[in-house]
Structure formats: C-alpha cells, structure tokens
C-alpha cells in the first residue's frame with residue numbers, strides 16, 4: 001500500500017468519526033470516498049456507522065466499479081464513480097443525511113436549478129448554486145445520467161428526499177463544503193418567515209471574480 005493510500009484511509013476514519021461525533025452523520029447513514037492517483041477509489045463499506053470505520057476495512061473499487069479489495073462497498077459507489085468521472089479534479093466525496101440539508105431536500109416547490117438562496121458569501125464561495133436531483137431510491141443506478149449531466153458544473157448536489165452529496169479537490173475540501181452547505185440549510189430554516197436579503201447577482205459576480213467560482217474546484 002502506498003503512503004498516500006494509508007494516509008487516505010486514516011483521513012476517512014478521522015473524517016467519519018468527526019462527522020458522527022458532531023451529529024452530522026447518524027446511525028449508518030452517509031458515505032465517504034477518496035480517489036487515489038491510480039484512479040481507484042476507496043469508499044466506506046455499506047451499512048456501517050461513519051463513526052466506526054476501520055482503516056483496514058475500507059472498500060476499494062476501480063473506475064468501472066469492480067471491487068478490488070475490502071468489504072462490500074457502499075450502495076452509492078456508482079454515484080461516487082459518476083461524480084469522479086464528471087469532475088476530473090475531484091479527489092474526495094462526502095454524502096450525508098445531515099438534518100437541515102435533508103429537511104430542505106424534502107420541501108415542496110424547490111427550484112431544481114438552485115434550492116438554497118445565496119444567503120452568505122461563504123456559501124457562494126464554497127457551493128455556488130445547489131441543484132436538486134430528482135428522487136430515486138438509494139442505490140438506484142438510473143441516477144447516473146442525471147449526475148453525469150449536472151455534476152460537471154456543480155461540486156454539490158442535493159438528492160431529493162435524501163440529502164447532499166458533495167465533491168472537492170481533497171476529502172478535506174469536500175468536508176468543508178458539505179459542512180458549509182449544512183450550516184446554510186440551517187440558516188435558511190432559521191430565517192423562514194423573516195424577510196431576508198440574499199446576495200445580489202453583482203455581489204456574487206464579485207465573489208466569483210475574487211475567489212474563483214465554486215463550480216471550478
């Protein structure tokens with residue numbers, strides 16, 4: 001095993017524990033993956049608590065989905081593979097059922113192109129727009145087409161009646177992103193019923209020009 005793979009396994013364990021300890025992952029929901037230099041993907045096993053990962057019991061699949069090591073992979077491995085295929089720079093992916101973003105994913109009348117308003121600069125910088133992916137049961141590979149179409153322009157997507165799935169240039173980057181998404185979902189729910197002033201298109205353009213559009217990384 002390369003040093004990079006050993007470090008990735010350790011980082012997955014630590015990330016899962018951190019998410020679980022803070023209540024961002026509960027029960028056995030959610031999954032985490034890292035893409036290695038050779039294109040193979042480390043992914044959490046199916047039906048396991050993210051708080052109880054073992055670095056020596058993490059599944060490994062190739063880009064075509066064949067299992068090349070470890071226990072049975074997450075049923076969402078196809079989804080992670082589709083995102084890696086659509087976003088060549090992505091090296092880490094996190095999927096959660098975090099309460100506030102999962103609550104948003106169940107709301108009626110969401111805009112499919114953008115289901116959270118640009119409330120804060122950091123949300124714009126980390127997420128940009130948040131598209132809604134139509135409901136499919138977990139593990140349904142028919143989701144692949146929609147993901148391949150939408151993921152190239154979006155590092156974060158919200159699965160309807162389910163939760164967010166977010167990629168990043170590293171696992172740390174994906175973690176930061178999904179945590180920002182969850183915090184913004186919480187803000188959005190806190191502000192419901194209060195008049196709010198989301199950022200304007202000019203303010204968003206200024207952020208994109210200064211920090212780079214979130215869609216690019």
Ligand SMILES: O=C(O)[C@@H](O)C(=O)COP(=O)(O)O
Nearest residue numbers: 029030031046047074075138
């Ligand atoms: O919601 C689901 O069933 C999956 O998306 C999930 O979060 C956990 O599934 P596994 O990764 O197969 O445990």
Ligand SMILES: [Zn+2]
Nearest residue numbers: 030097138162
């Ligand atoms: Zn899920």
